[in-house]
Amino acid sequence: MPTYTAPVKDMQFLLHEVLNATATGIPGYDELEPDFTAAILEEAGKLAEGVLTPLNAVGDAEGCRLENGVVYTPTGFKDAFAQIREGGWNGLDLPEEYGGQNLPYVLATGVGELFVSSNMAFNMYQGLTHGAINAILAAGSDEQKQTYLPKMTSLEWTGTMNLTEPHCGTDLGLIRTKADPQDDGSYKITGQKIFISAGDHDLAENVIHLVLAKAPGGGEGTKGISLFIVPKFLVKEDGSLGERNGVSVGKIEEKMGIHGNATCVMNYDGATGYLVGDLHKGMRAMFVMMNEARLGVGLQGYAQAEVAYQNALAYAKDRLQGRAVTGTENPGGNADPLIVHPDIRRMLMDQKSFVEGARAFTLWGAHLIDRAHRLGDKQAEGLISLLTPVIKGFLTDKGFAMTVEAQQVYGGHGYIEEWGMSQFARDARIAMIYEGANGVQALDLVGRKLAAEGGKPAMAFFEMVKGFLKENAENEALKDGFLDPLKAASKDLQSAMMFFMENGAKNPNAALAGSSDFMHLFGHVCLGYMWALMAKASDAALKAGTSDATFHETKLKTGRYYMARQLPATGMHLARILSGAAPVMALEAEAF
Amino acid sequence: MPTYTAPVKDMQFLLHEVLNATATGIPGYDELEPDFTAAILEEAGKLAEGVLTPLNAVGDAEGCRLENGVVYTPTGFKDAFAQIREGGWNGLDLPEEYGGQNLPYVLATGVGELFVSSNMAFNMYQGLTHGAINAILAAGSDEQKQTYLPKMTSLEWTGTMNLTEPHCGTDLGLIRTKADPQDDGSYKITGQKIFISAGDHDLAENVIHLVLAKAPGGGEGTKGISLFIVPKFLVKEDGSLGERNGVSVGKIEEKMGIHGNATCVMNYDGATGYLVGDLHKGMRAMFVMMNEARLGVGLQGYAQAEVAYQNALAYAKDRLQGRAVTGTENPGGNADPLIVHPDIRRMLMDQKSFVEGARAFTLWGAHLIDRAHRLGDKQAEGLISLLTPVIKGFLTDKGFAMTVEAQQVYGGHGYIEEWGMSQFARDARIAMIYEGANGVQALDLVGRKLAAEGGKPAMAFFEMVKGFLKENAENEALKDGFLDPLKAASKDLQSAMMFFMENGAKNPNAALAGSSDFMHLFGHVCLGYMWALMAKASDAALKAGTSDATFHETKLKTGRYYMARQLPATGMHLARILSGAAPVMALEAEAF
Known part of the structure; x- marks a missing residue:
């Protein structure tokens, strides 16, 4: 049975030490004193370790069930949800007027990682609610906010996002669900939505x-789409629950993973719905949900890699198999632990260097969101908008790959469900697909x-990296394995952008054929930059005589691994990008 | 529900056209006239398409069950097995004296692909039998051959390989299963084996x-290991079945995939066993099975990618979503098919170019085995011995990655079990692990x-590639996108080898830290070489005025994709290899 320790x-x-939270001047960040954030993270960590982790395998094995129209979650989920x-x-990060604590998003993101690592399927019930709250906050009326947000903030009620229909996912312009206006200002919603998490x-x-x-009159495609609140139970004027609305669960999907979350077919049969925001401007309101959701999905990618890594590491230290090629390291035993073998090390270092880099990237992204929201910093807003598809696409592609690598450390036992490693890979797999498949993220990024x-x-991104390289050109710790690889990778990224600029206008396929490679190239540069920032912080701590030298030396070594062994991927991605559209588009569709 | 068409x-x-089978002079290859091989492959294809494909999802959903000590396979497996x-x-390729047809292994390998693509879990019952037959052929006594091989060849009986125990997989020196010699020359076998497929x-x-x-007296480690035949039912002198032997199924494992195959814990409680080959030389006999098995597992990797690709392609042509960025291609519909989008094309071309290259590599490997066995060609034997870990490791790592990419083409539907794409990925995953995890393959290759x-x-491998480049230096079709990339990739491979030679002796970890990257680097060069061979053959066919120009033009375009978009990975692998042991081994085990 897998275990989990919160990486507080x-x-x-x-x-x-890296984001220097309290020194940023962002409103609310003054609360983020080390003792305070440690207390929050440790408290969340206890819940993650003690309550959510043991339920992860239960959720996978039991799944959800639909009986007479009622959905039941796995054993223990109800109690755990009550504790959340x-x-x-x-x-944590929601407005105080609706019962939240208005703490910075960066802290909520850290807490989110702990919950996702320990039980991704479970945490989605809360995560979707959070996204729905944000959409109502952004586009709902005051009355809607008063009616729904307090109970959603407290999780007495939860929320969902209903976009996909059987014939359309990415291309929402094709949706058929209808909204018929009623005399009282409400709408009757009729149609079928699929893949509705929670x-x-x-x-x-x-x-x-x-x-x-x-709704009628909106025209073709996405322009005609509006966003509606459709409560399962209608809410009376006094806030109490009224009659059941015309929405029901058609079935629960059998999926590869996240069995603990009920992925539903939702049937709307003239259900009462309330317009959110402006008529025919639903896409805009929905995108508010989707952007936060995308960062949250990127987080899922590395959070699953984190817990998978923790278990792979424990197994590699525990399992005795073979002898170190450089000489026995466990003379008392009849074999050495797996971790002595270089190829096992390679896999562990891949995982460790990815997860720590990804965590830095995601918390930095959350910090940029805080800057944008709390300081009105337009540059931060532009930057996080640019980076969101990278966070989502790169961290979930790599996060999944790392869960597969963690599973590999277990050998045959990794394939047996009982050991739990398969679940991490199966759960992580969805993050590459939902909230916009990673190919759509790449298209969003490049297009x-x-x-x-x-x-x-x-x-601005390039200037930032360039500025860092210049500022730290004489830093001896960074000169040792950080600056040159970051410079080279960043140059590859710029060459790719130049290629897109020169060719994209006359042949859009020249850019789009390289879009996924560009997203990965960009992701590597971001993680390389994060590692350089972390190395600088650890070097400073060591110079200042930190009491935890091992932690910081390990940081530097782990960073050097990423720079030496992962960043060279940028050259491959660039070569693919520069090959342009021709190899990709050479075949007629009929020739396949 | 997925479909499958045999790629005859x-x-x-x-x-x-590539291997020029009938012109090779290998005994038995004279039978391989195009009409004959077509007839065999089409007949096998019918079975694969019509009988095995529909049972693939059944096997996944039902799995095997153990009731009162009896294992039941999924619905339909029994009838299908009777047809096989x-x-x-x-x-097909087994000796005539035991009821086989003695046809070349290269043809049996082609047939094997069809069965594996259509139903991997099902085919393993036969595949393991085939491996066991080879071990008895190589090391068994004449009496053992007479007793077991005819019934195993005909599949009246099946075979298994019992290596792994709970505490040891790769490190077989640790096994604890005991063989106690009896007065009649037999042994009593006692112990537990796990992960026993079929x-x-x-x-x-x-x-x-x-x-x-x-058995007693063999000493420590692998030196003390012997190989035994342990029949489930003892065989009487007249060949009929006698009493039940002391071997039983402890449980069937719950796995990530290949549910249709019973992966058993086998308990041996003083079971009667018969020594195969020499006492304490069991590893040698077992390796005979393992080498063929490894090629067969490499085949599983790309065979799953093949069927996943076929379905992804069909979905990409069928599913309407979005519009081509270069202008509507389906004006009659409300959206264009997925296949118009460059990133979807990229995924399809990745899969297509990998699968076709991998098939060439595997059939070439099988052809080398035929050369070695039928001609006693020592160079071919050395070459296939070198390439076996590459075939196993590279083709299964990539094959799995391609099933994941095929699943990605389906978007959300790829994650729903009903669509069958998840099964291909879950089934393919095991091929990276069993028959020696891919890290062990890399170690075998480099060490x-x-x-x-x-x-x-x-x-000899380098000379062969070099010779090809030289011979074809003036071939215009090959100059267009084949020769330079192959030369560059081959140079990367040589640089890696030089690095190992210069550093491996004084620091073995310097080579082992790069072993997986080397295996991938080698795999890319092999597939690049295969694509160059195929391009040459297709170019020749076009020049000769082939009636199927589309097929050959498609080959050339698909090959150019591989060369332009996949071969650049060699530079990344080389950079990682050249970074040596330091980044990989920098951390003390306690510092993780």
Whole structure:
């Protein structure tokens, strides 16, 4: 049975030594004193380790079941959800007026990682609610906010996102769900939505569905789409629950993983819905949910890699098999532990260097969101908008690959469900698909975000990396394995951008054929930059005579591994990008 | 529900236009006339398409069950197995004296691909039998051959390989299963074996277990290991079945995939066993099984990628979503098919170019085995010994990655079990682990095979590629996208080898830290070489005025994709290798 230990120390390092939270001047960050963030993270860690971790395998084995229209979650989920609710965890970063604590998003993100690592399927009930709250916050009326947000913040009610239909996922312009206006200002919603995570369950009194549908007069495609609140139970004027709305669960999907989360087919049969925001502007409101959701999904990618890594590491230290080629290291035993073997080390270092880099990247991204929201920092807003598809796409592709590598450390036992490593891979797999498949992230990055604001955010990113390289050109610790690889990788990224600029206009396929490679190239540069920032912080700590030299020396060594063994991927991605559209598009569709 | 079409045309191309089978002078290859091989492959294809494919999802959903000591396979497996038996498929390449047809292994390998693509879990019952037969052929006594081989060839009985124990897989020196010599020359076998594929079932009358165990006096480690035949039912002198032997199924493992195959814990409680080959020389006999098994597992990797690709392609042509960025291609519909999008194309071309290259590599490998066995060609034997870990490791790592990419083409539907794409990935995953985890393959390659015969096979490989480049330096079709990338990749491979030679002796970890990267680097060069061979053959066919120009033009374009977009990985692998042991081994085990 897998175990999990909350990586509080690493998060504290990032918050206080890399991001220097309290010194940023961002409103609310003054609260983030080390003792305070440690207390929050440790408390969340206890819940993750003691309550959510043991339920992870239970959720996988039992799954959810639909009986007479009622969805039941796996054994223990109800109690655990009550603990999340009672701890006020969902409201950590939500407005105080609706019962939240208004703490910075960066801290909520750290807490989120602990919950996702310990039980991804379980945490989605809360995660989807959080996203729905954000959409209502951004586009809902005051009355809607008063009606729904307090109960959703407290998790008495949960939320969902209803976009996909059987015939359309990415291309939402094709949706058929209809919204018929009623005399009282409400709408009757009719249609079928699929893949609705946390679509129904027995964890809360009510489920508030946010549904994209077409109301008359909106025209073709995405322009005609509006966003509606469709509660499972209608809410009376006094806030109590009224009659059951015309929405029901058609079935629960059998999936590769995240069995503990009920992925539902939702049938809307003239259900009462309330318009959120402006008529025919539903896509805009929904995108608010989707952007936060995308960062959260990127987090899922590395959070699953983290817990898989922890277990692979424990197994590698425990399992005796073979002898070190350089001489016996466990003379008392009849074999050495797996960790003595270089190829096992390689896999562990791959995982460790990825997860720590990804954590830094994600917390930095959350910090940029805080800057944008709390300081109105436009540059931060542009930057996080540019980086969101990289966080989502790169961290989930790599995160999944790392769960597979962690599984590999177990040999045959990795394939047996009992050991739990298969579940990490199966659960992590969905993160590459939902909230916009990674190919769509790459398209968003290359087709939209690169050119946004005339390319200003992309230029700002390069300036930032260049500035760092220049500022630290004489730092001996960084000269040892960090600066040159980061410079080379960053140059590869710029060459790719130049290629897109020179060729993309006359042949858009020349850019799009390289979009996924570009997303990976960009991701590597971001993680390389994160490692350089972390190395600088650890070097400073060592110079200042830190009491935890091992932690910081390990950081430097782990960073050097990433720079030496992962960053060279940028050259491969660049070569693929420069080969352009021709090899990719050479075949007629019929010739395949 | 996934579909499958046997790729007979591509196999015919490889047999007759690339390998030039009938012109090789290898005994038995004269039978391989195009009409004959087409007839065999089409007949096998019918069975694969019509009988095995529909049972693939059934096997996954139902799995095997153990009731009162009896193992039941999924619905339909028994009938299908009877058809395999009646068709004589298992004996295709086995000796005529035991009921086989003695056809070349290269043809049996082609047939094997069809069965594996259509139903990997099912085919393992036959595949393990085939391996066990080879071990008895290589090391068994005449009496053992007479007793077991005819019934195993006909699949009236099946076979298994029993190596792994709970505490040891790779490190077989640790095994504890005991063999106590009896007065009648037999042994009593006692111990527990795990992960025994096809360990028991209801498909055949008897199961012939090949078991590694320690008999007294053999000394420590692998030196003390002997190989035994342990039949489920003892065989009487007249060949009929006698009493039940002391071997039983402890449980069937719950696995990530290949649910249709019973992976058993086997308990040996003083079971009667018969020594195969020499006492304390069991490892040698077992390796005979393992080498063929490794090629067969490499085949599983790309065979799963093949069927996953076929379905991804069909979905990409069928599913309407979004519009081509270069202008609508399906004006009659409300969206264009997925295949218009460059990133979807990229995924399809990745899969197509990998699978076709891998098929060529595997059939070439099988052809080398034929050369070695039928011609006594020592150079071919050295070469296939060198390439076996590459075939196993590279083709299964990549094959799995390609099933994941095929699943990705389906978006959300790829994650739903009903669509079948998850099964391909879950089934393919095991191939990276069993028959020696891929890290062990890499170790075998770098630690043993490279240096075998003083490096002669490795040198012969380079000479072969170099010779090809020289001979075809003026071929215009090859100059267009094939020769330069192959030359560059081959140079990367040589640089890596030089690095190992210069550093491996004084620091073995310097080579081992790069072993997996070397295996991948080598794999890419092999597939690049295969693509160059195929391009040459297709170019020749086009020049000769082939009636199927589309097939050959598609080959050339697919090959150019591989060369332009996959071969650049060699530079990344080389950079990682050249970084040596330091980044990999920098941390003390306690510092992780």
